[in-house]
Amino acid sequence: MVTLLFCFVFGAVAEQPQRSAPGYGALPFQPPSPGSYALPAVGQAADGEVLDTANRPLRLHDLMGDKLVLLSFIYAACSDVNGCPLATQVLHKISRQLQKQPELADKLRLLTLSFNPAQDTPEMMRHYGEGFKTPGFDWQFLTTRDERALQPILDGYQQNVQKIYDERGQFTGTFSHLLRVYLIDKQKNVRNIYNVDFLHADTVLNDVKTLLAGTEAQSALAQVDASRLYQAGDNKQDYRAADYRTQSLALAQRRGKSANLLEFARKPPLGLPVLPVPKDNPLTPAKIALGRKLFYDRRLSLNNTFSCAICHIPEQGFANNEMATAVGVEGRSVRRNAPSLYNVGYAELLFHDGRENSLEQQAWGPLLAHNEMANPSIGRVVDKLKTTADYRGLFEKAFNNKGPGMETIGQALASYQRTLNSADSAFDRWYFAKQADALADSAKRGFELFAGKAACSVCHTIGRSSALFTDQKRHNTGVGYAEAMQTVDGKRRVQVAPGVFLDVDSENLHGLDTVKANDLGYYETSQNPLDRWRYKTPSLRNVALTAPYMHNGSFATLDDVVGFYNRGGTPNENLSPLIKPLGLSEAEQADLVEFLKALTGANVGALVADGFAAPVGEAGGEP
Structure with missing residues (x-):
């Protein structure tokens, strides 16, 4: 599904513009055919707290991800013909065109967000939207609790909105602002920004079809070459053949999708018994998410280059198909093969020689081994996590206000690994x-x-x-x-x-x-x-x-x-x-x-895709 999130921002001015914007008339040029051009991501779509017309609180990101989104901002009392009325007219054109293309309409969502919460209450936005909605079309009207909740959203979209005051210093009920509409993809990336000169139903729909064409092509690739996801990324099979063609997958081809990992632990797939979970480390979503973040974070190594996932590669069976024995930090040789982590939560013996018996304790072996992640001490790892900005509050949330420590780091990593259960073969x-x-x-x-x-x-x-x-x-x-x-x-x-x-x-x-x-x-x-x-x-x-x-x-x-x-x-x-x-x-x-x-197992693809979706900690920056 694709979502069009329309939030309209329109400028009120003292005088009525004499020239109507291009969006009111026919497109003065022939647009390129959908899919013949690219729309690179220009940034991440901002999130924030909003209210729907039933006064229910939700996050802006809750309305993104399953569809494409076209986002802009309005206020209901706007009288600028090239502001809010322009956006309304463009949306009407889009809804009329999509009535003839139901397969496309199902993939779009229109969202209209007011930047005047004092006047545009949920009830007001409901009445405002009743005149514009098309039956069977996903168009939602939103507001915020107050200006304090609204401001982070405006800041996130670099949307400057100013109130207009009269000579006595009284608010006139109008705003000064620039029209901008944001096209957002399913990964919550902004893919285009339209201003008053470029907002037109034909160009918007053209861009939507272009993004959909790219998504469907990627989906087709995933279906045709699904088996390629479960092998070395840099595949040089038949390298010596005169007609050799690479089978390697670019990183961009590996689309991630987060899975409900806790369900793989609570309800193991067919063929697996009930998962044994230590009483002192019960599984929770917060622990699993934290452990997943740690597992893929290269900053847990001495020189910020090596993560658990570099040896236990999701698409290679959470092992390493390319090396007989593992290689650690700076190319240091390891004596043994990287074992698979599938169903490791059931293992009573850990490491190839079975010298460890708990995942919580096992985690520290690779972290401290000179030829693996090479940390000189437990304290070095703990101190690094305490001072890394994007871990702030995560341990406390997962462990009842306990921060990073030898125990909590091991418990978080163990929690994630206990969800890597795959069966139903x-x-x-x-x-x-x-x-x-x-x-x-x-x-x-x-x-x-x-x-x-x-x-x-x-x-x-x-x-x-x-x-x-x-x-x-x-x-x-x-x-x-x-x-x-x-x-x-x-x-x-x-x-x-x-x-x-x-x-x-x-x-x-x-x-x-x-x-x-x-x-x-x-x-x-x-x-x-x-x-x-x-x-x-x-x-x-x-x-x-x-x-x-x-x-x-x-x-x-x-x-x-x-x-x-x-x-x-x-x-x-x-x-x-x-x-x-x-x-x-x-x-x-x-x-x-x-x-x-x-x-x-039947769910291997879901676990691999979840691994692709995980954040990767980079040296000198946040994941």
């Missing part, structure tokens, strides 16, 4: 909702293998009414052992360009890279030799979106993962007794992969 609809045709035959065969011959469900468990696809335990599969203990020949595979690899003598790389630190899994925390190379069982939900796989990102595809388990992992003295050769044929392995692909 094709498998869920087939298995739990008993929809026989929800799952392809190959995936059904894959499930039989998953729960039977392949024995995947022993660790990736499935319940009667829900499935987390994890036993919440740690296992040694041999991946860590293979990386740490097996010898490597004199050649190393090096990527020199996207999709281009060379085998290089290891000796030629001395001094060009650093020796990768050994990774012993949970042993590094427990110091128990039996815990060497043991890592937690990850959930398999949305696994098709979260490549590469394993704690070190050593497998690029699901086919690689299934092949590894089919071989029985990598033997070592601590190998889990559950890991053994499976004897699956190539066809069976392919069916198993199809089952794993069927675990992608």
Whole structure:
């Protein structure tokens, strides 16, 4: 839907103008065809408190976002023919034209806001509007509680309005002001400003159609290429081909839309159990919004360049499809793969080795790690948030007047992460909702293998009414052992360009890279030799979106993962007794992969779009 918000500002003058404005007659030129030109955003539309004709309070922004908006300001007693009467005449022309174009009329809203609240009460605006409204057309008339409520709106639109006084200093009931009408898009951006010489029904409708054409084109792109939103933004697939064409998405193509995240926690999608929420950190909209803001804010890192979302990328499964292991501030290497955050609120073990057991506490690991966000201390983070203007009052609102601190920062980030719940997959609809045709035959065969011959469900468990696809335990599969203990020949595979690899003598790389630190899994925390190379069982939900796989990102595809388990992992003295050769044929392995692909949640798009809509904290400025 598109909203035209019309608020009319017209100038009263001492003498009647002799020349009528162009808006009263035919357009003296042929306008360009809709969509053949652009209307760049010229600023953000201001907000403010207003009253409707039923004397109900609301925010101006409440009337924007679902439709296009044309905004101007009036006062009911205006007698300037090129002021308020001009706007009224233009609006009548628009309403008459739109009676013949109902598909366009449904996408517009007209709003008329008075800048004379002393006289133009809600009842007065109701009577004033009755003479102009067209049946079935969305035209609303507004006023404000008083001049104090009105002034921030006038200031926000740089609208200068002055009262006219007589020689005795008495207010005459008229105002001096300039006519300006503001066209506002669904993202609450001002896209055009019309003055008395340019306000004309034909030009306004032309601009409206142009904005709608851009919105519909963007919607078509989203429908045709929705899958492209769930991959690396800088996609260089088939880079070496002679006819290569980029598949990368520009930032402008990634339109965000805020989601009701609390509902994903209160009513988890089909296939997920009730979400466990700590009693000392109940979920609230204010906490979730604050945690979301923190999650995407680069200013939480030492040098204001790195956020949680740079490793946990929404369109890449809240993981990172482009790197086997993560990279932190200033390109500092991290030993392990960035794990997906989908359904992380259900995890009893956190980090790949499961060394942490609460999201509230886990948040501080990346914030303080030298090779991640690199903050030197908890106090540094707390002090930065206390002095950052756009966080003023947000912690106090979310935590009953408690400001930023180690506890509240962790609780806010945890609250947001507990809403990233995604299920209602094709498998869920087939298995739990008993929809026989929800799952392809190959995936059904894959499930039989998953729960039977392949024995995947022993660790990736499935319940009667829900499935987390994890036993919440740690296992040694041999991946860590293979990386740490097996010898490597004199050649190393090096990527020199996207999709281009060379085998290089290891000796030629001395001094060009650093020796990768050994990774012993949970042993590094427990110091128990039996815990060497043991890592937690990850959930398999949305696994098709979260490549590469394993704690070190050593497998690029699901086919690689299934092949590894089919071989029985990598033997070592601590190998889990559950890991053994499976004897699956190539066809069976392919069916198993199809089952794993069927675990992608139906609401992934909503969570990705919400991530795109989140503010991004920039160094030196507000999000």
